[in-house]
Amino acid sequence: MIWQIQSNRFDLEAGFEITVQVPQPHAKALLQAVYQVTALDYGDYDHVSFQTEVGTQRFRSLPGGRNAATDQVVEVPCVELSFFVADHQIVKNVVETLFAQHPYEEPVILIRSAWRTLHRAGMDEDNPNKFWNRPSEDWVPEFHRIKPHKSGQVP
Numbered sequence: 001m002i003w004q005i006q007s008n009r010f011d012l013e014a015g016f017e018i019t020v021q022v023p024q025p026h027a028k029a030l031l032q033a034v035y036q037v038t039a040l041d042y043g044d045y046d047h048v049s050f051q052t053e054v055g056t057q058r059f060r061s062l063p064g065g066r067n068a069a070t071d072q073v074v075e076v077p078c079v080e081l082s083f084f085v086a087d088h089q090i091v092k093n094v095v096e097t098l099f100a101q102h103p104y105e106e107p108v109i110l111i112r113s114a115w116r117t118l119h120r121a122g123m124d125e126d127n128p129n130k131f132w133n134r135p136s137e138d139w140v141p142e143f144h145r146i147k148p149h150k151s152g153q154v155p
């Protein structure tokens with residue numbers, strides 16, 4: 001079982017993976033609303049989330065909703081936002097925020113029990129695969145290219 005995994009490199013933390021499908025123009029505002037509820041922290045980082053490329057969400061309106069029932073399937077360009085929340089009390093607040101800020105009457109929100117790994121600091125100071133020990137790649141922001149001291153302070 002996953003909670004029995006022991007490692008000197010990482011710890012495991014139980015929580016929830018939340019995924020929401022949203023029309024692409026609304027993704028940034030929806031994520032900003034989530035940040036008002038939780039910083040989406042992940043170890044030494046915060047605002048940690050993932051957004052897919054634009055895909056197509058499909059649905060038909062059934063009788064009883066705000067939209068008139070339709071015979072044809074509607075297609076909307078959407079992205080998925082996903083992030084991890086450890087505290088089950090915050091999950092409730094995040095989902096309430098998603099419902100309040102999402103443009104749909106019935107947004108697609110999936111909540112899964114999940115485990116995340118959290119690194120143990122100081123394990124990789126000399127690891128040649130880490131970004132701080134190799135020539136900077138395009139994805140490494142300029143302000144991350146300064147090698148911090150082991151204390152975490154920039155020289």
